[in-house]
Amino acid sequence: MPRFTHRTALVTGAASGIGLATAERLAADGAARLILVDLDEAALARVGLPCAVVRAPGDVRDEAFWDALDLSGLNLAVVNAGVAGAAPLSDHPFDEWRRILSINLDGAFLTIRAAMRAMHERGGAIVAVASAAGLKPEPGVAAYGASKAALLHLARVAAKEGAPRRIRVNGIAPAGVETPVWDVVPMFADRARAIGRDAAFAELAALATPLGRYAKAEEVAEQIAFLLSDAAATITGATLVSDGGYLL
Template identity: 75%
Template sequence: MTGRFEGRSALVTGAASGIGLALAHLLAEEGAARLILVDRDAAALEAVACDVDMIRVVGDVSDEALWDRIDLTGLDHAVVNAGVAGAATIADHDFAEWRRILSVNLDGAFLTLRAAMRAMAAGPETRGGSIVLTASAAGIKAEPGVAAYGCSKAALLHLAKVAAKEGAADRIRVNAIAPAGVETPVWDAVPMFAARAVEIGRDAAFAELAAMATPLGRYARADEVAAQIAFLLGDESALMTGATLLADGGYTL
């Protein structure tokens, strides 16, 4: 059976773990001909195994020079997924930590988006394409201690809308996805979660958090979010652009 992404080329950042890794596998299973996978974790990126032509790029998405050396010719899809987390109240927030989070989550997203849109608009005839930005329900609902992370993700939601308007003339669709809790390694950088995981185990810590935070009582798996991103990338969502798919288990209600 022909896959939804048969013969297509896709860029995925943050591809060595979590949502990015699950998406790389899904795109390969769905027939993608070429995957450009970007991550700063060289060992984890090298371990990604998909039965498809893969170009692995090790680097920081917030480094503008990185994008000068990545060939995105013929790009059909892009997933702006790389991100970092952190937690501190505003009064106690270290400015260097604020900049670290904003640099990767917002500057890196902008540079990725810019490179992808330029590639999709290049050539004598506009190819068009589709792009998804991985935002977060933290960019919609305010919580104590997540100013940097939440603001970076709120900015991504608006960035997707601006990009959708700008890209429409070139047949480029841009959407965002805003999950709430997802069982990925990004949680290990959150002190509260990391401490609880040591006490009761990661699975139990996820279950405990989800029971408190979401009406549905669970967090998403990375493969579930990857499937939702694939929908936004694919032809089934051909009339969607500038939209945010909120997949939060009821967290923002």
């Protein structure tokens, strides 16, 4: 039975990876209208879905973009746009720190604020896509991990503020997911060139994950859809850890 009939959903970072998989899941589950945001206008134009689609190319860090975007009728939002990066703290350029924080946290703040304003009268559900890196410290991911830890706390604050308006806000914290975000991580990119992308994912997962594999974007999308659905009607302010046992 369709879970999202007659509902309008916003998905950021919708042109690839978890965002695209989530948009496809919501459309398959009956969403009437999807508002898709991504900085990559060409990739966004290639997204085809069996429902009404509003493609909104833009930068989630741009307050003017959100002020101009029509979110009327919004019921659901997936705060997914983000970037990765890796460097030891002592070698981390400040401009790279600011770039990662501005996209992953400033952009998320503006997205959540816009969604909550749009849902003010009717309620709704929001899922913030964070990371297990925001829960477990590892060398080399200071900016990324800090941004995702802050995002999870931002989601909890939003959940408490949104509850009187029947706005639910939850976070999801995947560990390894086979998405293009890994391609900019030097360690992974080097290994993928040496042995192939699939083999590099398998090698990483065997080392880091008790279950011995990384998630597919479609699996995370299904978990996001659950948190957005009426089946999760009493869940708010929670973080769903989807990590294959990485935190153990």
